[in-house]
Amino acid sequence: xxxxxxxxxxxxxxxxxxxxxxxxxxxxxxxxxxxxxxxxxxxxxxxxxxxxxxxxxxxxxxxxxxxxxxxxxxxxxxxxxxxxxxxxxxxxxxxxxxxxxxxxxxxxxxxxxxxxxxxxxxxxxxxxxxxxxxxxxxxxxxxxxxxxxxxxxxxxxxxxxxxxxxxxxxxxxxxxxxxxxxxxxxxxxxxxxxxxxxxxxxxxx
Amino acid sequence: xxxxxxxxxxxxxxxxxxxxxxxxxxxxxxxxxxxxxxxxxxxxxxxxxxxxxxxxxxxxxxxxxxxxxxxxxxxxxxxxxxxxxxxxxxxxxxxxxxxxxxxxxxxxxxxxxxxxxxxxxxxxxxxxxxxxxxxxxxxxxxxxxxxxxxxxxxxxxxxxxxxxxxxxxxxxxxxxxxxxxxxxxxxxxxxxxxxxxxxxxxxxxxxxxxxxxxxxxxxxxxxxxxxxxxxxxxxxxxxxxxxxxxxxxxxxxxxxxxxxxxxxxxxxxxxxxxxxxxxxxxxxxxxxxxxxxxxxxxxxxxxxxxxxxxxxxxxxxxxxxxxxxxxxxxxxxxxxxxxxxxxxxxxxxxxxxxxxxxxxxxxxxxxxxxxxxxxxxxxxxxxxxxxxxxxxxxxx
Amino acid sequence: xxxxxxxxxxxxxxxxxxxxxxxxxxxxxxxxxxxxxxxxxxxxxxxxxxxxxxxxxxxxxxxxxxxxxxxxxxxxxxxxxxxxxxxxxxxxxxxxxxxxxxxxxxxxxxxxxxxxxxxxxxxxxxxxxxxxxxxxxxxxxxxxxxxxxxxxxxxxxxxxxxxxxxxxxxxxxxxxxxxxxxxxxxxxxxxxxxxxxxxxxxxxxxxxxxxxxxxxxxxxxxxxxxxxxxxxxxxxxxxxxxxxxxxxxxx
Numbered sequence: 133x134x135x136x137x138x139x140x141x142x143x144x145x146x147x148x149x150x151x152x153x154x155x156x157x158x159x160x161x162x163x164x165x166x167x168x169x170x171x172x173x174x175x176x177x178x179x180x181x182x183x184x185x186x187x188x189x190x191x192x193x194x195x196x197x198x199x200x201x202x203x204x205x206x207x208x209x210x211x212x213x214x215x216x217x218x219x220x221x222x223x224x225x226x227x228x229x230x231x232x233x234x235x236x237x238x239x240x241x242x243x244x245x246x247x248x249x250x251x252x253x254x255x256x257x258x259x260x261x262x263x264x265x266x267x268x269x270x271x272x273x274x275x276x277x278x279x280x281x282x283x284x285x286x287x288x289x290x291x292x293x294x295x296x297x298x299x300x301x302x303x304x305x306x307x308x309x310x311x312x313x314x315x316x317x318x319x320x321x322x323x324x325x326x327x328x329x330x331x332x333x334x335x336x337x
Numbered sequence: 338x339x340x341x342x343x344x345x346x347x348x349x350x351x352x353x354x355x356x357x358x359x360x361x362x363x364x365x366x367x368x369x370x371x372x373x374x375x376x377x378x379x380x381x382x383x384x385x386x387x388x389x390x391x392x393x394x395x396x397x398x399x400x401x402x403x404x405x406x407x408x409x410x411x412x413x414x415x416x417x418x419x420x421x422x423x424x425x426x427x428x429x430x431x432x433x434x435x436x437x438x439x440x441x442x443x444x445x446x447x448x449x450x451x452x453x454x455x456x457x458x459x460x461x462x463x464x465x466x467x468x469x470x471x472x473x474x475x476x477x478x479x480x481x482x483x484x485x486x487x488x489x490x491x492x493x494x495x496x497x498x499x500x501x502x503x504x505x506x507x508x509x510x511x512x513x514x515x516x517x518x519x520x521x522x523x524x525x526x527x528x529x530x531x532x533x534x535x536x537x538x539x540x541x542x543x544x545x546x547x548x549x550x551x552x553x554x555x556x557x558x559x560x561x562x563x564x565x566x567x568x569x570x571x572x573x574x575x576x577x578x579x580x581x582x583x584x585x586x587x588x589x590x591x592x593x594x595x596x597x598x599x600x601x602x603x604x605x606x607x608x609x610x611x612x613x614x615x616x617x618x619x620x621x622x623x624x625x626x627x628x629x630x631x632x633x634x635x636x637x638x639x640x641x642x643x644x645x646x647x648x649x650x651x652x653x654x655x656x657x658x659x660x661x662x663x664x665x666x667x668x669x670x671x672x673x674x675x676x677x678x679x680x681x682x683x684x685x686x687x688x689x690x691x692x693x694x695x696x697x698x699x700x701x702x703x704x705x706x707x708x709x710x711x712x713x714x715x716x717x718x719x720x721x722x723x724x725x726x727x728x729x730x731x732x733x
Numbered sequence: 734x735x736x737x738x739x740x741x742x743x744x745x746x747x748x749x750x751x752x753x754x755x756x757x758x759x760x761x762x763x764x765x766x767x768x769x770x771x772x773x774x775x776x777x778x779x780x781x782x783x784x785x786x787x788x789x790x791x792x793x794x795x796x797x798x799x800x801x802x803x804x805x806x807x808x809x810x811x812x813x814x815x816x817x818x819x820x821x822x823x824x825x826x827x828x829x830x831x832x833x834x835x836x837x838x839x840x841x842x843x844x845x846x847x848x849x850x851x852x853x854x855x856x857x858x859x860x861x862x863x864x865x866x867x868x869x870x871x872x873x874x875x876x877x878x879x880x881x882x883x884x885x886x887x888x889x890x891x892x893x894x895x896x897x898x899x900x901x902x903x904x905x906x907x908x909x910x911x912x913x914x915x916x917x918x919x920x921x922x923x924x925x926x927x928x929x930x931x932x933x934x935x936x937x938x939x940x941x942x943x944x945x946x947x948x949x950x951x952x953x954x955x956x957x958x959x960x961x962x963x964x965x966x967x968x969x970x971x972x973x974x975x976x977x978x979x980x981x982x983x984x
Contacts, residue, residue: 147829156569179854254954255738321808323807351965472963511973527770528967535764535771538771694940
C-alpha cells in the first residue's frame with residue numbers, strides 16, 4: 133500500500149512523514165502528477181496563505197492529478213489544514229480566490245465567525261453530531277491541535293463530520309466521497325491524532 | 338491535606354485526583370473494573386492473542402518475573418490454566434530476599450519453566466541509585482527501567498512476539514484507566530515508568546560522587562527501551578494479564594500459596610497481616626520511607642486503601658493502621674546509606690528537595706523521636722558488599 | 734473550547750539539555766530527543782527548545798539537533814536561540830519546528846518579527862520577553878548581556894511586538910527562574926492591558942498550586958522547567974490536577 137504525501141512546496145512535510153512513520157507506515161513523497169497517480173492513498177498537507185498554497189498546487193498539473201486520483205478514481209485522501217480549505221469553492225483570504233471546488237463552501241476569517249482572536253491556535257475539542265460517520269470514534273470529544281485564521285463555512289451539512297467551538301462554531305473536519313479533511317493537525321495531535329491517522333490508513337471507503 | 342473520602346490515599350499521591358464527591362480516581366477505576374467490564378469477553382480476547390503465538394516459536398511468551406505474588410500468580414496462570422510454554426525473565430535489582438529466592442526456586446521447579454536470570458552491573462547500579470534519588474527522590478530508577486526494558490530486549494533477541502505482565506497500572510494509579518487497553522509499551526514506559534528519564538538522559542547526569550567507575554552507553558543498555566520500530570516490525574504484543582482477567586490479590590495469593598508453596602514474609606513498615614506484599618526487595622522499606630518523607634504516606638496507606646476498595650476493611654480501621662505503621666524509620670536505611678556512602682543528614686537533605694506540597698517533611702529530630710521499626714528476621718543476611726575493597730574490608 | 738497548555742521548556746547547550754537558576758548554575762538535564770520522547774508520552778501540549786549557546790557562539794540554530802528533536806515531538810515544537818534572520822527561521826521550520834522563537838534578535842530589529850510573520854504566518858512566530866521584577870518595578874532584561882534595558886519599557890515592547898505581527902508571547906520573570914516560589918502572576922494583568930496575544934508564562938513554578946493560580950490569573954499556557962527536571966513531577970499528573978481545579982485542559 134503506497135501512502136503518498138503530496139509534496140508541492142506548501143506543506144509541513146516532515147511532521148506528516150514523522151507522524152505516519154511513528155504509526156509504522158512507510159510514507160513516500162509525491163511531487164509529480166505521475167507519483168500522485170501511483171499512490172494508493174494520499175495526504176495533502178498545507179500551511180500558509182490558502183491562495184499561495186493553491187497557486188503551488190496548480191503548478192505542473194498537480195491539482196488535476198489530485199482530482200483524477202481522488203475524485204475520479206476514488207483513492208482515499210486526507211487533507212490537513214489548508215489542505216482542507218483548498219477543497220472548497222471559494223477562499224476569502226486576501227481577496228477572493230477560487231478553490232478546487234470539490235465541495236461547496238468558502239473560507240472566511242474566523243473573527244467574522246465569532247472567534248475572539250485569530251489565529252485559533254492551540255488544543256480544542258472536536259464535536260460530532262449524532263450521525264455515525266466513519267471517523268466518529270476517533271473524532272468525537274477528542275482534542276486536536278488547531279492553528280488557523282480562516283475556516284471553511286457553508287459546506288454541505290452532510291459533509292461536516294466535526295466542529296469545534298472558538299467563540300463561534302468552526303468546521304473542524306469534513307468527509308465526503310473518499311475524502312477526509314481536517315482543519316486541525318492530526319500529525320501534531322499526539323495519541324488522538326495518531327488514532328485518526330491509523331483509522332485513515334485502514335479506511336476502505 | 339485532602340484524603341479520599343472512600344479509601345485513605347492523600348492528594349500528594351503521584352497520579353490520583355478527587356472528584357466532586359471527594360473520591361479518588363483510583364477508587365473510581367476499581368468501581369469501573371468491578372462493574373463496567375465484560376470479563377468473559379476480555380478472557381476470550383486473551384485466548385485470541387495467545388493463539389497467535391502458541392507453539393510457533395521457541396517460547397509462547399516472555400514472562401517478566403520478580404518472584405513476588407503478582408508475577409508468581411501470572412506465571413502459574415499462564416502455565417497451568419493456559420498451558421503456555423513461557424521463557425521466564427528475571428531482572429535482579431540487587432536486593433532479593435532469601436524467602437523470595439526460595440519461593441522462586443520452588444515455583445520454577447514445581448511449574449517447570451526455562452528461566453533467564455540477569456544481574457546488572459552493581460557499580461553502575463550504585464551510581465544510578467544516587468542520581469535518581471537526587472533527581473526524583475526515587476532511587477529505584479534502575480529497577481523501574483530495567484524491569485520494563487530488559488525483558489523486551491530478550492523478546493527481540495529470542496524473536497518471541499508476546500510479553501505478558503501481571504497487573505495493569507490502573508489497579509493502583511491513574512496514569513491509565515481500566516477503560517483503555519494498557520499496552521506495556523514504550524509510551525507507557527515514558528509516561529511514568531522511567532520517571533521522565535531515559536537511559537540516554539541518565540548517562541549524562543551521572544557524576545563521580547560515589548565512585549569514579551566509568552559508566553558507558555553500553556552499560557546503560559538494560560535500562561534503555563529497545564527501538565519502537567524494531568518491536569513493531571516483529572509485531573510484538575506486550576500485555577497485562579490483569580487487563581483480561583479481574584485482578585484479585587487475595588484469591589491469587591491463596592492460589593500461589595496452595596499450589597506452589599509460596600510463602601509470605603514480614604515486610605518493613607506494614608501490619609503483619611500483609612505478608613504477601615512487596616516481599617521481593619529488601620530496599621522496600623527505604624523506598625516506602627522515602628515516599629513517606631516526600632509525600633506523607635507510605636505502604637500501609639496504599640494496602641489498606643486496596644482493602645477498602647475490595648470491601649475488606651473500613652476506612653476507620655485503615656486510618657488507625659496508617660497511624661501506627663506509616664511514618665517510622667526502617668533499619669534498612671542504614672544499609673542504603675552504606676551503599677550510597679552518604680549520611681542520614683545528606684539523605685534527608687536530598688529528599689527534602691522533593692517534598693510534595695502540602696506535606697511538610699519531618700526533621701531528622703522528629704524522625705528520631707518517632708522511633709525505628711524493628712529489624713526483619715533476615716536483616717543480617719542482606720548483602721553488605723559495596724564492591725569497594727577499601728570499605729568492604731571494614732566490619733559492616 | 735480552547736484549552737490551556739502545559740509546555741516543557743528545554744534549554745539546549747553543547748548537545749545536551751541543561752537547567753539552572755536565573756540563567757546560571759546549569760546542570761545536565763538530559764538528552765534532547767529522549768527527554769522529548771518522555772514529555773510527549775506524558776502528554777505535553779507543546780515543547781519549547783531554546784539553544785542557549787547559539788547567540789554567544791555567533792551562529793544560527795543546530796538544524797541537525799532540531800531534526801532529531803522534531804522526530805520525537807508528536808506535539809508542536811517551538812525552536813529558539815540564534816534565530817537572527819528569516820532564512821535561519823526557515824531552516825528551523827524546514828527541519829521540523831512548528832514555530833520559531835525570537836528574543837534578542839527581535840530586540841535589536843523588531844522588523845524581524847514582521848518579516849517572519851509575513852513569510853510564515855503569525856502563528857509560527859513566538860517572541861520571548863524576559864523581565865526582571867524588582868523594587869524599582871519591572872524592567873526588560875537582555876539575557877545576552879545579563880543586564881536590564883532601562884531605556885526601554887517592557888509594556889511598550891509588548892505592544893510593539895503585537896503590532897509587528899507576533900502570534901504569541903513567552904513571558905518570563907528571570908529572577909524567579911529555578912526558584913520554585915511561583916510564577917510572577919502580577920505580570921499577566923499588566924500585559925493583558927497592552928496585548929491581546931496568547932501568553933505563555935514561564936519562571937518559578939515549584940508546585941501544582943502555582944500552576945493553578947497562574948491559569949486563574951489568565952495565563953494561556955505555562956512553561957515548566959525546574960519542576961520537571963529536578964523534581965518527581967509528571968506532566969500527566971500536572972494536567973490532571975489542573976483539570977480537576979476547573980481549568981480547560983486536554984487530558
